[in-house]
């Protein structure tokens with residue numbers, strides 16, 4: 015466990031298998047994923063305010079609020095949330111009152127060109143579970159190891175990187191290969207995207223996003239019927255974002271927020287790659303952003 019945390023703190027992501035997920039449970043989730051995507055595609059399930067389906071876009075397809083769709087899926091996720099290893103790890107990185115915001119299915123489709131390199135919300139930390147065997151890491155979340163410790167955010171530099179450009183720095187990015195049921199944890203501050211899917215096959219994962227308890231967790235709704243049906247569960251406790259005076263006075267220290275405070279340093283084995291990427295992207299954008307703007311300006315004036 016300590017090694018795992020050390021590696022997570024060094025690289026910003028880590029493969030983390032032992033959260034008690036059994037093989038038959040992983041297979042159930044994988045079959046369920048196939049079933050749900052098929053049903054949504056053919057519009058046999060209604061798409062209301064709480065049960066969202068995002069049709070294929072940029073090579074991937076998403077179903078939100080997975081546990082609302084299937085009782086067994088809820089029980090499997092509930093078991094993970096109750097797993098002692100899981101709880102110990104998440105307490106250590108997010109503080110005892112960590113919250114769960116989202117739990118979605120993401121499918122990478124054949125021909126997926128990949129997702130741009132980016133960072134997400136402050137404090138956000140993901141658990142991702144593979145629902146397909148994917149030893150090559152095709153269409154898998156990929157990372158620039160150690161980049162969570164870079165003081166500035168990509169947005170401040172304006173260097174969030176589209177897939178065509180990611181190709182040039184591919185050799186320093188790490189994919190997330192594995193077998194069905196394997197899982198990874200990552201800080202969403204780590205520069206990440208999705209690798210292209212070059213095979214004629216879909217690759218599914220569950221993405222669960224956690225936050226340290228704070229009043230700044232972006233809002234998220236679960237349907238009232240679902241909330242009623244899961245009373246007193248660990249899941250219910252973790253999706254309850256109510257933030258009271260007690261919490262306000264007893265803000266927990268946690269690593270996911272610490273790394274936002276610019277005090278950490280990229281560790282030596284990641285240093286060269288991280289700073290190579292930063293300079294490559296900053297120079298690229300410095301040269302091409304003005305050209306792009308110029309072309310756009312010219313076009314606008316012609317019209």
Ligand SMILES: O=C(O)CCC(=O)C(=O)O
Nearest residue numbers: 120134154155207208221
């Ligand atoms: O589709 C993916 O693998 C990337 C997902 C992602 O960017 C995220 O969960 O924050």
Ligand SMILES: [Fe+2]
Nearest residue numbers: 133134202206
């Ligand atoms: Fe992301």
